[in-house]
Amino acid sequence: MTADKALDFSFSTLTPDLILDLIESVGIFPSSGLIPLNSYENRVYQFVADDTKRYVVKFYRPQRWTKAQILEEHEFAKQLMDDEIPVVAPLILNGTSLHEASGYLFTIYPSVGGRCFENDNLDHLEWMGRFIGRIHLIGQKQSFQHRPSMQLADYLDGASEQLLASELLPMSLETPFITILEQLCAATKTFYQTDGIKQFRLHGDCHAGNILWRDGPNFVDLDDARNGPAIQDIWMMLSGDREQQLMQLDTMIDGYEEFCSFNPAELKLIEPLRAMRMVHYMGWIAKRWCDPAFPRSFSWFAEGKYWEQQILAFKEQLSQLHEEPLRLMSGL
Known part of the structure; x- marks a missing residue:
């Protein structure tokens, strides 16, 4: 870019x-x-x-x-x-x-047209797993030559620079926010290990908001398509507590494997990818703040309460990084 x-x-x-x-x-x-x-x-x-x-x-x-x-x-x-x-x-x-x-x-x-995707519906999740498997079957045939791959530098380093340069970071919260941001980024870099994991063309932003459901899913908005690990198109479909996520994950992978093999080693990337998305999202808003549409739509970004909440969210995610990764109930 x-x-x-x-x-x-x-x-x-x-x-x-x-x-x-x-x-x-x-x-x-x-x-x-x-x-x-x-x-x-x-x-x-x-x-x-x-x-x-x-x-x-x-x-x-x-x-x-x-x-x-x-x-x-x-x-x-x-x-x-x-x-x-x-x-x-x-x-x-x-x-x-x-x-x-x-x-x-x-x-x-x-x-x-279509209604919002229900990511707590196991039948729909199995259906989604099949289609994501089919998307990846095509995606693996070649790599993007011009679009980027998922890189820590883009999701963490660039976003952190934007946040630390933002005038919206309250002075009273600078020290605790910078401290936890640095800790979260360092831990994410440690745990995001992709050696031996295949990377190929993905949807890239495969969450419920980019799925319209009408007699099945319709995938929209490939604006963030890039090369990356398969789990990137899967983990954002998970919701709820650990037990619920395990069931959802197992259901999706069952459907996925009908068309494309899944490497269970990628499960260890879920929480690092979640951390990358959290930091990148904040950095994205800070970077685009000069677009008048952003202060109108994200007015809470300028409030100290939001930054306090993010400090807590980052602490929770840092703790989550050190937890045992999700594992498939099927024993794949």
Whole structure:
């Protein structure tokens, strides 16, 4: 990814009139207004066109991904769709899935409806395991050449720098926050050992919010697709206490193994990956704070109470890193 320190994160030039003009430039003509969807990293809108179909247009955050990296994501989605895996892939319009105009890269998708995925439903989890296994079966055929792999430097070091530079960190909490942040990062680096673990193309952000359920799952938003270990697309489906997670994990892996073999050594990566996500999420908000959408949507990030809660959450996660990893009940 390229540095974006000097960017205007406001998308201020992306006016409704410009959005409509850009959509029409690729041969689709909206007949309704634009409905903003829940996306902060990019700008995403749903609309109805004159063919009565619903579409979604996605404008990529400038300089986050290169064209080559975006096109790799699109090609991966197409390969999955061609294999009849329910992934929402971009439309090919005028011979391409990625369009550029007025300083923006954008893509048009078909709009897919559905309800939120219930990650406490074991039948649904087994179904999810099968589809993730099928996604990984395709993902293993090649690696991303332009998109990055999951790296500690990106998820921990870069995020930590953003947090320590943030003016929102209360002075009264600097010492305890920095102390636990450093301890959590050091422990995560110790436990995130991937020697001997295969890494390949993943969804990358496979959580309940990116699954729409309608007679089965529909996978959306491959924006964070990258190379990584298989468990990255599995662990975020787990919820509840340890016993519940063990049952959920066993159910998913049973479905997964119908299509793709799973290396149980990856189970030791679950808690390090959780720690990486916690730190990265905070760093992401700090990094994007100059985008006006972030103070509006994450106002609690500027409150001392939130940072106090994160100190406690980091302490709990540090303790969790030293616990025995989850193990499959099936004895795989």
